[in-house]
Structure formats: structure tokens, C-alpha cells
Amino acid sequence: MTNEAMFYELNWDEKPGAPLAPWTYSNPELFELEYEALFLRRWQLVGHVNDLPQVGDFITHDIGRDNIFVVRGKDEQLRAFKNVCRHRASRVLEGSGTCNGVIRCPYHGWIYQLDGSLMAIPKNENFEGIDKADHGLHEIQLEQFHGFLFVRLKGKGASVAEHFGDTGRYFEMYGVADYVQCMETTTQIWNCNWKVAWDNYLENYHIAIGHPGLSRLVRISDVGATLSSGVSFGEFDLRSKPSNVAAEREYQEMVEHAQARIPEEIRNKWVQFGLAPNLGIDLYPELLDIFQLIPLSHDKTMIRATYYGHQDPTPEEEELRRLNIRVNAPINDEDQQLCARVQQGLQTHGYTPGPLSYMEMDIYHFHEMIRELIPVAALKKSPLRGQVAAKNFELLASH
Numbered sequence: 001m002t003n004e005a006m007f008y009e010l011n012w013d014e015k016p017g018a019p020l021a022p023w024t025y026s027n028p029e030l031f032e033l034e035y036e037a038l039f040l041r042r043w044q045l046v047g048h049v050n051d052l053p054q055v056g057d058f059i060t061h062d063i064g065r066d067n068i069f070v071v072r073g074k075d076e077q078l079r080a081f082k083n084v085c086r087h088r089a090s091r092v093l094e095g096s097g098t099c100n101g102v103i104r105c106p107y108h109g110w111i112y113q114l115d116g117s118l119m120a121i122p123k124n125e126n127f128e129g130i131d132k133a134d135h136g137l138h139e140i141q142l143e144q145f146h147g148f149l150f151v152r153l154k155g156k157g158a159s160v161a162e163h164f165g166d167t168g169r170y171f172e173m174y175g176v177a178d179y180v181q182c183m184e185t186t187t188q189i190w191n192c193n194w195k196v197a198w199d200n201y202l203e204n205y206h207i208a209i210g211h212p213g214l215s216r217l218v219r220i221s222d223v224g225a226t227l228s229s230g231v232s233f234g235e236f237d238l239r240s241k242p243s244n245v246a247a248e249r250e251y252q253e254m255v256e257h258a259q260a261r262i263p264e265e266i267r268n269k270w271v272q273f274g275l276a277p278n279l280g281i282d283l284y285p286e287l288l289d290i291f292q293l294i295p296l297s298h299d300k301t302m303i304r305a306t307y308y309g310h311q312d313p314t315p316e317e318e319e320l321r322r323l324n325i326r327v328n329a330p331i332n333d334e335d336q337q338l339c340a341r342v343q344q345g346l347q348t349h350g351y352t353p354g355p356l357s358y359m360e361m362d363i364y365h366f367h368e369m370i371r372e373l374i375p376v377a378a379l380k381k382s383p384l385r386g387q388v389a390a391k392n393f394e395l396l397a398s399h
């Protein structure tokens with residue numbers, strides 16, 4: 001099946017319909033359904049092949065309450081597993097690093113091979129009739145896309161490459177398959193439902209007012225698209241008018257140093273990708289940043305930023321990367337504040353949502369995706385407490 005056949009470009013001629021009702025942003029029971037239907041069943045970016053180049057190297061990754069790890073086996077293959085011991089559920093690995101030939105659970109010492117099979121059990125005679133072949137680590141789906149590693153914990157369906165379709169050529173143009181991590185990962189806790197943060201990521205309507213610095217640096221171009229797979233992308237053109245803010249102006253002056261590595265077509269641009277429900281990828285000439293929403297609860301979301309780039313930056317490119325972080329940090333802080341204000345507003349008694357503009361069309365498409373996967377989310381009013389999952393089940397059955 002070709003990419004084009006899998007997903008179609010969404011129609012921008014249609015009028016945006018209503019957004020999700022306010023109750024869906026503060027309901028713990030709906031949060032559980034979303035976690036299951038979206039976070040466990042859609043591809044999650046967990047790292048890059050260059051994060052674990054040697055046999056035994058591993059990385060772990062939080063998706064929410066679930067944690068997974070990827071490890072490079074003795075056959076050089078990468079495999080992904082749920083990070084849970086088959087004995088009594090201890091997490092087997094922490095952080096990232098290198099396993100010394102095997103994976104040993106820190107609780108009672110069960111030993112697994114790097115391919116996940118159970119190799120040895122201390123005091124094995126205490127487990128009557130145990131068959132080690134039945135107790136290997138749970139492997140999960142893993143896919144490489146231009147060097148990036150994606151996992152899917154549940155369900156089947158289109159590959160990552162099929163989700164991105166033709167837009168994958170951007171990753172080719174930047175050469176991200178060779179990238180390495182180039183700055184420290186940062187995390188923040190935002191006081192909002194994860195959908196508030198994702199809605200915000202999806203629309204550019206707020207940029208002119210909400211992000212004065214970003215507005216000084218870029219202009220929204222009309223190159224972009226939204227696919228029915230939940231992938232959206234858009235290009236921003238860097239402005240040539242010098243900013244009156246020093247760091248921004250320095251960035252403008254230095255950006256030419258990173259342009260030689262990339263094709264003409266993407267020079268002087270910032271390109272932004274989204275993959276619903278929680279992955280943003282920002283492609284700059286000097287850097288790639290990954291913006292991920294980790295859902296913690298119905299009103300708390302962790303934001304994780306990870307940075308990748310060419311492994312041999314020139315001193316100018318390194319400086320440009322530092323400037324990039326300096327100009328983007330306030331933009332991120334502005335989004336954190338804006339999202340917290342929206343979360344507070346959504347919880348106002350009797351609030352009814354206003355209309356979405358054409359510039360917020362991606363939000364509408366995202367909300368339609370949720371309504372389709374979790375039909376109870378389409379209701380204007382919340383079901384009674386304790387009834388959300390049952391009502392959803394009933395609606396799914398009658399679909």
C-alpha cells in the first residue's frame with residue numbers, strides 16, 4: 001500500500017466545526033480513555049538510533065505511566081520492550097546506558113538476554129515447573145524513521161512512514177538520520193490538560209499576539225498540509241528585517257552559517273511538524289528539537305524537549321544553536337502561561353466554547369479524531385461520575 005493511498009490531505013475548504021466541550025479538558029475518567037486510545041495506540045517517538053550505537057546500549061522512555069526501553073542486541077538489532085520484569089513487575093532498567101551482556105532485574109535478579117528472552121532465575125528450584133520460554137520480556141512494536149525510533153504499545157495499523165507520507169522528504173533534506181543529541185533534554189510541568197497544550201501547538205493564530213519574539217523572527221508561509229493520519233506540517237520564513245532584540249538579531253546574522261548543509265528549498269526557514277496526539281518536531285537549519293507532551297493527569301502535562309543536530313558542528317553553528325535556545329525559551333514560557341490560562345478558563349462554571357477560525361482548522365481535525373476514537377468525548381455534557389467509560393463503551397457498540 002502506498003503512502004498516498006493510506007492517508008489523504010485534509011480539506012481546508014470545509015468550515016471548522018465545534019471544538020470539544022469544556023468538560024473533556026478536566027475529566028479524569030476521560031483522561032484514562034484518551035491514554036488508552038491515543039497514547040498507547042499511536043506511535044511514540046522514543047529516541048534515535050545514534051542514542052544507542054553499541055551492543056548492549058539501551059534507552060528508556062516514559063510515555064505516561066508506561067515506560068519502555070530499547071536495547072541493541074548481540075546481533076546489533078534494536079528491540080523495544082515494556083520496562084517491567086515478568087516476575088513481580090519491577091522496572092528492569094533506569095535512564096540510559098549499557099547493559100553488561102544481559103539485563104538483570106534489580107529486585108530478585110532474574111536475568112534476561114538482550115533479545116528479551118529469560119535466561120536465568122536465581123534459586124530456580126523454588127519455581128516448580130516454570131518454563132523460562134514463557135517468561136521473556138514483553139516486546140513491543142518498534143520502527144525506525146529517518147533514524148528516529150518510534151514504538152507502539154498496542155494495536156496495529158499504518159507504519160510511521162505511512163503516517164508521514166510524502167512529508168518524509170523534509171527529514172531526508174535535513175539529513176536527520178545522521179543526527180546525534182546535541183543538548184541536554186529539558187522537562188517542565190504545565191498546569192493544563194494535555195489537549196490544551198496540543199491545541200496550542202496546532203494553531204498559529206496566537207503567534208501574532210502571544211509570541212512577539214517569534215513574530216519578529218518569522219512569517220507564517222502558506223506551505224503546509226494536514227494529513228488524515230494526524231501529521232501536520234508548516235513552513236515559516238525567517239524575516240530579513242533585523243530584530244531590535246539582541247539575541248534575535250544575532251541569530252538572524254548567524255543563521256547563514258548553517259545554510260550550506262541544507263538544500264536551497266529549506267534555507268531561511270523553520271519547519272514545524274506535528275504527529276497527534278503529542279509529538280512536535282521543529283526543524284531549524286542548525287538544530288532539530290523534539291517537543292513531547294507526556295500526559296501526567298487530567299490537568300498536568302509534562303513537556304519534554306530533546307535536541308538533535310549534526311555531530312560535527314562548526315563553532316558558528318554551535319553558537320547559533322545556543323542562540324536558538326535563547327530565542328525559543330521565552331516562546332515556550334509564553335505557551336506555558338497561555339495554556340495555564342486556558343485551563344483555568346475552561347473550568348469556569350457555565351463556559352461555552354467560541355467558534356474556531358480557519359487558522360485553527362487543525363484543532364478541529366484533531367478534535368474530530370478524538371470524537372471518532374472516543375465517542376463519549378463528543379457529548380456536550382459530561383456523563384455522571386463513574387459513567388464515562390460505560391457510556392463510551394455503549395456509544396462504540398452502537399457505532
Ligand code: FES
Binds near residue numbers: 109
Ligand atoms: S521483580 Fe524482577 S526478579 Fe523479581
Ligand SMILES: [Fe+2]
Binds near residue numbers: 200211331335
Ligand atoms: Fe505558541
